[in-house]
Amino acid sequence: MKSRKLLMIPGPIEFEPDVLQAMAVPTTSHVAPNFIDVFGNALDMMKEVWKSTSGQPFIVAGSGTLAMDMAASNLIEKGDSALVISTGYFGERFKDILETYGAETTVLSAPIGEVVPLDIIEETLKGGSYKLLTFTHVDTSTGVMVAPEAICKLAQKYGVLTILDGVCSVAGEEILQEKWGVDVVLTGSQKAIGVPPGLALLVASQKALDVWKNRKTPVGNYYASWNNWLPIMIAYQEERPSYFGTPPVNLILALEKSLSIICDEGIGARVQRHKRLARAFRAAITSLNLSILPTEDVIAAHTLTAVYYPENIDGALLRAHMVADDVIVAGGLLSEIKTTYFRVGHMGSVSSNDLLAVLGALERALQSQNYPFEMGVSLRTFQDSLI
Ligand SMILES: *Cc1c(COP(=O)(O)O)cnc(C)c1O
Secondary structure (H helix, E strand, O other): OOOOOEEOOOOOOOOOHHHHHHHOOOOOOOOOHHHHHHHHHHHHHHHHHHOOOOOEEEEEEOOHHHHHHHHHHHHOOOOOEEEEEEOOHHHHHHHHHHHHOOOEEEEEEOOOOOOOOHHHHHHHHHHOOOOEEEEEOEEOOOOEEOOHHHHHHHHHHOOOEEEEEOOOOEOOEOOOHHHHOOOEEEEEOOOOOOOOOOEEEEEEOHHHHHHHHOOOOOOOOOOOOHHHHHHHHHHHHOOOOOOOOOOOHHHHHHHHHHHHHHHHHOHHHHHHHHHHHHHHHHHHHHHOOOOEOOOOHHHEOOOEEEEEOOOOOOHHHHHHHHHHOOEEOEEOOOHHHHHHEEEEEOOOOOOHHHHHHHHHHHHHHHHHOOOOOOOOHHHHHHHHHHO
């Protein structure tokens, strides 16, 4: 009997067998010529995925939160003003990180399921003197996606650096770092990049590096400091041995494999696949009369979907029923409404087969609690939307 469960949460995701196999090899030295090659390739391919020819990529052992920490600690000096545009749980986290380094923060929080309107962002930028702003491309707690380009334009108009939390979007949603002029785009390995947890990844613009170089005070973090990591990244790009902290050799082998799978598919085609599946999945969910957390379709992410439980349905029981049917989805994350909704991740190597399995398990779980619907309707709607 096949005992494997399908992991459909917004990270960690299901990983490609080739990616897992790339890790399952004897660990080499971090200065072995072959590994230096692999590390350099991975850095190059990041620039392709982020669409930044002039940016500086970083690969460091840690989770996505370390990438947030790295951006904040290198760019913030005590007393700097920072604007946090929050669409959920991870906006709040950025506020905490920025304040750790002495930033004076202003938070613009969107109502649950919505985005912060551009005119409010502009008004705030006009009324303050911010060094940087942070925003979350896809907030994993709400499934809300913001449109980064317009926010970047405003930031440039007011001379403000931009940090995009792309942990739930890089390699799943469209990102054009250079064209949009985003100063830092960051992610973690276990989401749409498709590598087991353990890597913090970011690309910094030359402007961000200049701001860091011209700091008046030292970086208030040792492990995350670009003083330590920039020379290492440059050395790997120039195929020279170097050492600061031992890199997670096997994870970086996996990263190189995953990035090459992503580049082979083509980032444009990959984003299209995410869009097509996400739209069909939302249509299927709606056909069950379930409601989706983002209040409008245009701000619904393509990497995950957040869905409210219907009335009179026990959410924990619903998910447990799905687990018993070998499909794992995630519960809520946003504290105010945590028990009222669930989340389905559909990023990375996700296929229509995976989502058909989710819908099948969801229907059986709803049926078990006597939710009124026509069995099969979501599967049919999903199929129809894909044709
Ligand atoms: C998952 C996630 C994070 C945190 O990443 P970790 O790898 O769990 O530290 C930050 N921001 C967003 C948008 C995320 O989805």
